[in-house]
Amino acid sequence: MNAAYQQYKMVTIQTASPGKLVLLMYEGALVALDAAKKSLLEGREEAAHASILKAQDIISELLIALDSRGGKVAECLGALYEFMKSTLVEANIQKDVKKVEVVASLLQGLHSAWAEMLKRYNHAPTAETLI
Numbered sequence: 139m140n141a142a143y144q145q146y147k148m149v150t151i152q153t154a155s156p157g158k159l160v161l162l163m164y165e166g167a168l169v170a171l172d173a174a175k176k177s178l179l180e181g182r183e184e185a186a187h188a189s190i191l192k193a194q195d196i197i198s199e200l201l202i203a204l205d206s207r208g209g210k211v212a213e214c215l216g217a218l219y220e221f222m223k224s225t226l227v228e229a230n231i232q233k234d235v236k237k238v239e240v241v242a243s244l245l246q247g248l249h250s251a252w253a254e255m256l257k258r259y260n261h262a263p264t265a266e267t268l269i
Contacts (some may be wrong), residue, residue, distance in 0.1 A: 157256050160200070164249040167196040171242040178235045190230045190238070197222050218244065 174189035201219040204212045222241045229237035 157252070157259075160203075161249065161252050161256060163196050163200055164245055164252060167193045167200075167245050168242060168249065170196065171238055171245070174229075175235055175238050175242070178233055178238065183233060186233065187230055190226050193241070194223055194226050197226070218248075 170189045170193040174186045174193065177183070177186035177189060197219050201216060201223075204216050204219075206212055208215075222244060225237050225241050228234065229241070
């Protein structure tokens, strides 16, 4: 990638709200999973491995970023992220496109819901906006 694009990406990340950062992380994981799927279908196992690891790293960061004060929502998201990570480990070992697709589908649902929430509230949710 060229330097101007890298600079643009860096500024976008540095100036994003916490809510937008989560959306960007979902998007990054989806891009990685799409690349993994394509690589698996083309028989490029090393490229698929790298892409799956990238998606796992992003999901791990989402898990770390969960706020335990989020109660049941945070607990359920944590369990979902753990499921995604373990499914991606299996996908990587078994070179299983279907398992990559399962995780991508779950992430797409989260992305859509998160994007809608940001659209409605135009910022990251707080206790006041969710009550």
